[in-house]
Amino acid sequence: MTRVAIIGGGIGGLTAANALTRAGIEVAVYEAAGELKEIGAGVALHPNAMRVLRSIGVEDAVRGIAGRSQWQWTRAWTGRVIARSTPAQQAASFGLTGATVHRADLLDVLAAALPEGIVTLGKRCTEVLPGGDADPPVARFADGSEATADVIIGADGIHSVVRTALFGPDAPRFTGKICYRSVIPAAAVAGKQVNTDGAQWFGPHGTIVVYPLRGTDLLNVVCHYDDDGYRHESWVTECEGAEVLERYGLADHADHPAHLLSGGQKQLLAIAGVLVMRPARIVFDEPTTLLDLVNTRRVARVIEELEQQVVVVTHDLDLLDGFDRVLVVDGGRVVADGAPDSSVGAYRELMVHR
Numbered sequence: 001m002t003r004v005a006i007i008g009g010g011i012g013g014l015t016a017a018n019a020l021t022r023a024g025i026e027v028a029v030y031e032a033a034g035e036l037k038e039i040g041a042g043v044a045l046h047p048n049a050m051r052v053l054r055s056i057g058v059e060d061a062v063r064g065i066a067g068r069s070q071w072q073w074t075r076a077w078t079g080r081v082i083a084r085s086t087p088a089q090q091a092a093s094f095g096l097t098g099a100t101v102h103r104a105d106l107l108d109v110l111a112a113a114l115p116e117g118i119v120t121l122g123k124r125c126t127e128v129l130p131g132g133d134a135d136p137p138v139a140r141f142a143d144g145s146e147a148t149a150d151v152i153i154g155a156d157g158i159h160s161v162v163r164t165a166l167f168g169p170d171a172p173r174f175t176g177k178i179c180y181r182s183v184i185p186a187a188a189v190a191g192k193q194v195n196t197d198g199a200q201w202f203g204p205h206g207t208i209v210v211y212p213l214r215g216t217d218l219l220n221v222v223c224h225y226d227d228d229g230y231r232h233e234s235w236v237t238e239c240e241g242a243e244v245l246e247r248y249g250l251a252d253h254a255d256h257p258a259h260l261l262s263g264g265q266k267q268l269l270a271i272a273g274v275l276v277m278r279p280a281r282i283v284f285d286e287p288t289t290l291l292d293l294v295n296t297r298r299v300a301r302v303i304e305e306l307e308q309q310v311v312v313v314t315h316d317l318d319l320l321d322g323f324d325r326v327l328v329v330d331g332g333r334v335v336a337d338g339a340p341d342s343s344v345g346a347y348r349e350l351m352v353h354r
């Protein structure tokens with residue numbers, strides 16, 4: 001009889017299987033699907049998760065497939081920088097750095113680290129009998145087979161059959177937040193410079209999180225939004241890019257030249273542009289810059305009066321070196337206008353006093 005049977009070969013099940021195997025405990029994993037696979041999206045592994053992955057010996061492999069970024073930015077929706085940190089600072093605070101990975105890549109690493117023959121595919125558990133003093137617990141499968149073990153671990157996800165069998169029916173509690181996810185090849189974002197820093201913007205009713213996957217090959221974009229009315233629970237429902245624009249008050253901007261938009265809006269247009277619109281004329285400075293819904297119209301008015309052909313709206317100071325003229329706009333007011341050096345100096349001064 002197996003010592004431990006794990007129902008479900010997802011991230012949780014395979015992590016548990018690796019941990020138990022390393023501890024010398026015999027394990028069998030039963031997975032319903034015909035192959036080990038994950039839906040296409042990123043997952044952020046914070047230092048606590050990386051500590052677990054280190055302890056089961058897969059840290060290096062995970063870092064090998066992780067996204068690469070220099071900075072992690074946290075901003076208010078107005079573009080104000082709340083915090084920024086480097087991987088080195090994170091390591092100093094937590095003892096190790098986090099990582100951002102594609103879920104499928106993480107699952108591949110976890111599966112590859114297991115000895116052969118531990119995972120049995122195509123085994124959909126239908127029931128678990130907890131057993132008693134004399135009887136071991138039993139897992140029953142849809143194909144009529146059974147597995148007994150000293151311990152049965154339920155790792156069968158949000159609609160867990162194991163949990164229902166042991167504790168009765170339950171349903172997830174809806175928090176009133178929905179989330180639009182997309183994974184975009186960095187090469188598909190128009191413009192020559194793609195900023196792959198990790199970034200998040202916090203707004204009153206929404207949050208946008210962007211981070212790289214597979215080095216700097218892919219950008220994972222997650223747009224959270226408060227919506228009490230949404231009742232359909234799913235990880236895989238698809239929607240039109242236009243719905244995302246509508247949510248963030250960007251529907252009116254669909255036909256605007258992108259240089260009139262702030263960075264956050266361009267970022268959303270990048271999503272929509274790649275997914276649906278493919279606008280003809282678009283000037284992206286970077287996909288991850290400020291989400292400035294409040295100041296956009298004021299900034300656009302200032303920009304409209306300029307003679308320049310190409311206008312870049314950015315908080316990334318390194319981009320500004322090659323420009324003749326740099327304006328600093330604060331609350332719709334031009335507070336500096338001159339060569340990059342003097343304007344950047346004024347900008348830094350402004351940020352220090354925020």
Ligand SMILES: Cc1cc2nc3c(=O)[nH]c(=O)nc-3n(C[C@H](O)[C@H](O)[C@H](O)COP(=O)(O)OP(=O)(O)OC[C@H]3O[C@@H](n4cnc5c(N)ncnc54)[C@H](O)[C@@H]3O)c2cc1C
Binds near residue numbers: 033044158
């Ligand atoms: C797109 C996305 C992004 C996320 N981002 C983050 C993040 O950034 N940070 C974070 O901490 N968390 C994140 N999460 C949540 C986190 O990934 C999940 O909490 C985690 O995957 C749960 O792992 P699990 O192994 O318990 O379940 P799952 O990953 O759902 O795996 C369950 C497995 O069990 C199998 N199974 C189901 N029913 C049965 C059955 N009856 N018999 C046998 N097998 C069965 C399924 O096929 C599946 O393989 C994210 C989730 C998603 C979907």
